[in-house]
Amino acid sequence: MAGMTLAWILAEFRPPVFRAWLLGLMLFWSWTSFRKIRTVQALGLAGWICLIVNPSWLFDVGTQLSFLAIVAILGCWKWMPSLFRNQIETKLLTSESTSDSPSSIQRGFRHAIHFLKQTAIISLAITLFLLPILTAHFHLVSLAGIPATVLALPLLAIALPGLILTATIGFFSPAIASLIATPTHYILMLMSGLAELFSRGPLQWLPAGINFWIVACFCLLAGLLVFLPKQTGIPLKAGISTSWCLLLVIGLSPFPSSIFHQSLECRVLSVGHGNACLMRCPNGRIILFDAGSMENGRFASSAITASLSDLGCNRIDAIVISHTDTDHLNAIPFLMDEIPIHTIFLNPVGLNPRHPGLAAIVEKAGEHHINLRYLQPEDEIRLDKKVRISTRQCGSSPLSHLTSDNEHSIVMEVEYADRHLLFPADVSGDGQERLFEETSPGYDFLVAPHHGSIKDNTLDFSKWAGAENIVFSTGDENGQGYLTELYSPQQVLWTTAGAVRCRIDAQGHCTVEQWHRNQYWGIPLEN
Incomplete structure (x- = not known):
């Protein structure tokens, strides 16, 4: 005690x-x-x-x-x-009466095998029982804890007494405590290495969304498994256990449910002063336009991961980094540690090895074997044959020095079912003037340039874009009156009030909604 x-x-x-x-x-x-x-x-x-x-x-x-x-x-x-009875002792006592009684080595080996078997089964039960809550909170299904626990438990049995002895003896004699602390430290380092080894293995994946009713039924069956009387018949036990496992397979499957959705959905996430536009194509493929926040990159990464799970997707096929501002890319290193990513598209203008944010992305991409490519003007990203994702504007060569590359931001255009979406990032100055030289098709959905900056949201840009729905991805509402009047009578939405999504079905029907603090998507604004 x-x-x-x-x-x-x-x-x-x-x-x-x-x-x-x-x-x-x-x-x-x-x-x-x-x-x-x-x-x-x-x-x-x-x-x-x-x-x-x-x-x-x-x-x-x-x-x-x-x-x-x-x-x-x-x-x-x-x-x-x-599993909890001391059957080993019973067998040993029985065998002692015979001529082939086991040696002390054999006894120790049998005890070790029984201990490892007991640990593996208990770890499996705990892991399966906790999966729904772990998935809901961390958006990750992991079975790596089972073999990791089997290997780490003997080490923990040594390390825990060592920690207690170190803390107790350290009050009286730090010199003696250090003799115990040193081997304990190396055991803990070994356990940390095991955790790192299993954290990157194939025994974990991002779930493709989980239905509320599946969770409810899972909890009900789990309760029955625990609280049914011991006299319950074997067929009923087997039926409940089988149903429980089937619910796990269905609810936590790594196969995306999004393949059943025949619509395009784009979400401008609420990440404070930053940008994260997540788009799911009708075939279930995912592209992310920028991923960052001036407040916190991990915060933006968590918002993206949660939205992916809600969409029923468990990977990102492409990420486009419009330019190298921190609030457009600092979530990407966190995403690379959490989610399978196929390709990251870079802006040639920002290819400067001295840029710390870009250097971190390149290093992480190498660790995770993620493809890196740079975009060129008029390039297309082919994820879905029904969706045209193209670079409306893009630089062609790196800048010779570290400076603001807002003017050279990649401007991405998406076309599906005769609807058009525009993602201009922070394009400004001469970059906008180059846009004005080309004819705009008139956009059904526009993420306003430079987070709603008054300098870069001008009357000329408003007339050129001809947008029906404008979203401002920002952490504040400064200039709201001016911007609302500028784009009037079009629909203007701010991510300070919650994420915004645009859904376009195969017939071209477009619906724009906003996420409310009461945890539901608002009444659709239909076009």
């Missing part, structure tokens, strides 16, 4: 550790008072105490995972009691 209390203190009183401490305290009281206590009752009481101490822990992901992991172990205990 002293060791558990010390671990709780060292863990800064975190809810999962507090739960473990409460359970340990109850079991210790049961053992010392010679009173039998049911583990389910102890778990329920620990849950009530946690809610009394801090009701907000109910919404803490760590707390949820901690309690559900114990429920999964209880399920194993109930349905596979032989």
Whole structure:
């Protein structure tokens, strides 16, 4: 108990550790008072105490995972009691009466095999039980924890006492504590290496979206597996277990559900002062126009990942970096660590190795074997034969020095079912003048240049674009009155109020909606 209390203190009183401490305290009281206590009752009481101490822990992901992991172990205990019985000892005692009694090495080997088998089955049960919550919060399905746990648990059994001894002895003699801390440190480094090894393996993937009803049915069947009486017949057990596994396969499949959607959908995500335009083609292929935020690159990456999962997609086929401003690219290194990406298209103007953001992208792309290409004027990105994705304007050669490349931003145009979308990034000055030299088809959906900058959203640009729906991807609403009047009477939307999406079906019917804070897409604005 002293060791558990010390671990709780060292863990800064975190809810999962507090739960473990409460359970340990109850079991210790049961053992010392010679009173039998049911583990389910102890778990329920620990849950009530946690809610009394801090009701907000109910919404803490760590707390949820901690309690559900114990429920999964209880399920194993109930349905596979032989896994927890000391059958090894029984076999050893039986064999001792015969002439072929095992040696101490054989006994140790059998114990090790039984321990690894027990660890693998329990890890599998915990992983499968927690998958819906892990997927909902982290947008990732991972089975890598099963083999990683089997390999790391023996190391943890050595490292944990070492940590406790180091912390305890360190109060009295740092010199002696260092003798224990050094090997413990190397064991922890080895565990960290195992985690890194399995984090990049094939045992994890981005789910292609998960339906609410699948989650509900999964939880119902999981509850039945845990709380049905032991006398339940084998056919019913098998039926529930099979249904449970089928729901996992269907709900967490890596195969995209988006292949059943025959429409084009574009989302301008709410990432503060930045740009992230995610587009799904009718065949399910995904392209991302810019990915960054002045506030935080990881924040923008999380918004993109969540939107991908909501779209039912689990990879990005192409990313176009319009130019090298931080708020257009700083989410890409995070995305490369989380999502399979096929190709990143670069602006030739920004190909400067001294640019820190671009250098980080090139380095990461090499690590993940992601294709890097640069675009040229009038290039097309062929993802869907029904969708034309082309460079309306693009530079052709790098600048000789680090400077603003807004003027040379890649301007992307998308055409589908006689509808036109324009993504001008931060194009300004002479870059806009070059656009005006060409005829505009009139755009049904436009992401306003330079986040709604008054300097770059002029009357000339408004007349040239002839847009029906204009979206401002920005973190503030400065100049809202001027810009609304400038583009009037067209529809003007701001990502400060939530993400905006445009959907175009095969017949050319266009619908524009905005995400509301109450977690739903707003009433469609139809054209």
